[in-house]
Amino acid sequence: MNIHFIAIGGAAMHNLAITLKQKGYRVTGSDDEIVEPSKSRLEKHGLLPETFGWDVNRITTGLDAVILGMHAREDNPELAKAKELGIKIYSYPEFLYEQTKNKTRVVIGGSHGKTTITSMIMHVLKENNVDFDYMVGAQIEGFETMVRLSESAKIAVFEGDEYLSSPIDRRPKFHLYQPQIGLLSGIAWDHINVFPTFDNYVEQFREFARLMPNNAHLIYFDGDENLRKIASENASRLKVTGYNEHAADVTEGQTQLVIANGKHIGLTVFGRHNLQNISGAHIICQQLGVTDEDFYRSIATFSGAARRLEKLAETNNMTIFRDFAHSPSKLKATVEAVKQQFPDRKLTAVMELHTFSSLKKEFLPLYKNSMEKADEAFVYFSPHTIEHKKLEPITSEQVKEAFGREDLQVFTDSDQLFSVLKNLPHNNQNLLLMSSGTFSGKDLPDFAKSLTEE
Structure with a gap:
């Protein structure tokens, strides 16, 4: 072709x-x-x-x-x-469906966690020599590309993004896949430029379930009230299974899953959100024929997807993490995860407002208390980015008020921000850098390396 x-x-x-x-x-x-x-x-x-x-x-x-x-x-x-x-014109999700319409399609959607859950499933399947196609929104260790389409695989695992498919196809991407196995991890309002109200946003996830074929399997996070409603509405037509946070302990900075007979499985990843992600991934892997023993053996070596609580550098006294967190729910979960994992270390959390939604003054109040677990909190935004996106300007005072922290430091100059970060104490300290952008062109791995090599 x-x-x-x-x-x-x-x-x-x-x-x-x-x-x-x-x-x-x-x-x-x-x-x-x-x-x-x-x-x-x-x-x-x-x-x-x-x-x-x-x-x-x-x-x-x-x-x-x-x-x-x-x-x-x-x-x-x-x-x-x-x-x-x-000439036939496809959006890329439409083309992915066309290439996999005769395969068992597994689609992971949700406002948060979908990349990580997809990555976990891919890691487990690969470790157990299962042949599968895939599409995921981040680079994953052990996979050369973020997309695979083959003639041999009978299974296709897709991350299901709710954003629009193309300039001429205004359907959310995950509406096009019609999976036999679908997972929804949670709903927290995002993409305000496309979905102007929360109810309108929730409706996209309701439609995802409606479009699943009869007798398909809908797996959902049971801690989300809206997902419980969607599952209930479809229970007569679909198989529905709820999941919650996997049992675990944290010992000396390592999270360990608690499984049958009190056995413990050490993890590389951590945080309550990842324990939820593991539960969802486990159910899907079971549906694809992976035994519990093989799942737990494999998940123990999962190191995470790129830019999802990614460890950039560390010493005995300091660790620098990078994360994609940008929406309020992602921000809150990531900050709490690092603080819970390292309760005795000071946490400095740094977040860039970069997406269309996060830079809208109407959306800013949703960030209230999202960084409250950090010992020190910084927020950066670029007036140039706001101008480029043709948005109404916001002020540092509006940002500070929205986050609800009197001690929040707001920067509009990334050089000034990173100069302050450069001079942080390096003893008993964690630094968490969160953005879907680059803090206006900063090389974060290089910066982290400079902090730990001094």
């Missing part, structure tokens, strides 16, 4: 392009901007466009399909040419 990607530089898009080339397809692509790591990875596989920008001459009748990324605009000239020529 000849496939052309419009906006090939996206995280999911470039991974899909690579896996399709590995599958033997002829793949081309275009984008007006491609940044790292997409740029280097596309170049490595011979897929980096020779020039950036849109060129209608790339769209010909020789193409079997075009895959349209969310980064492209509705008036994209290549898209217009593809429509004119009658």
Whole structure:
């Protein structure tokens, strides 16, 4: 097949392009901007466009399909040419479904935890030599790409994002997969630019369950009231199973699962949210034929997905973590996890307001008390990012009031923030850096290394 990607530089898009080339397809692509790591990875596989920008001459009748990324605009000239020529146009979730419609599809959705749960399942399946396809939203140790599509696998495991599929397909991505096994980890309002009310946001998860085929298996976190309602509404049509936090102990800075007969299994990951994630992953792995013994043996070696409580550097007296946390629920869970794991260490938590929702003044009050477990708390936002997203300006005072901490320090200059962080005491200290961005271009691994090598 000849496939052309419009906006090939996206995280999911470039991974899909690579896996399709590995599958033997002829793949081309275009984008007006491609940044790292997409740029280097596309170049490595011979897929980096020779020039950036849109060129209608790339769209010909020789193409079997075009895959349209969310980064492209509705008036994209290549898209217009593809429509004119009658070429089949897919969003990437639509294409993933098309490639796996005859397989057992497992989809993990939810406002938080979906990347980690998907990663846990992938790790366990790989450790137990199960052949499977996948799509996940982060780089995972042991997996070269974030997408795999094969002829051999009978199972496909997808992270189910609730954001829109493409500029011309306004359906949430996870509505397109129609899984035989679906998991919902929790609902906490996000993507305010697309889902203007919480009720509207909840409705997307209700629709996910409605679109599951009859007799499919819906697995849900039982601690979420809205998910309990959704499960109840579908109980006559679907098999429904609730899960809660896995039993565990924390001993000398290590979390250990408590399983049958009081046996303990040591973990690399930690936090109540990860104990919930493990419970959900366990049920799915059981459904896919993995025994309890094999699951626990495998989960003990799971080290986490990139940017999910990722350990950047450490000494005997200090550890620096990076996390993707940006929404209020993710922020609160991550801060509490680190403090619970290291109760005797001072915790300095640093968060960047970067997403569309987090920079909206109407959304800011949802962050109240989300950093209360940190001993010291910093928030950074870039006025330039607000201007770029064409949002109404916010002030440091509004941010401080929204978070509800008198001692919160708010920065709009990342150089100034990192100068302060550089001078933190390094004894009996943990530093937690949280953002879906980069704190305006900071190299966080390099910064963490500089702190621990002094």
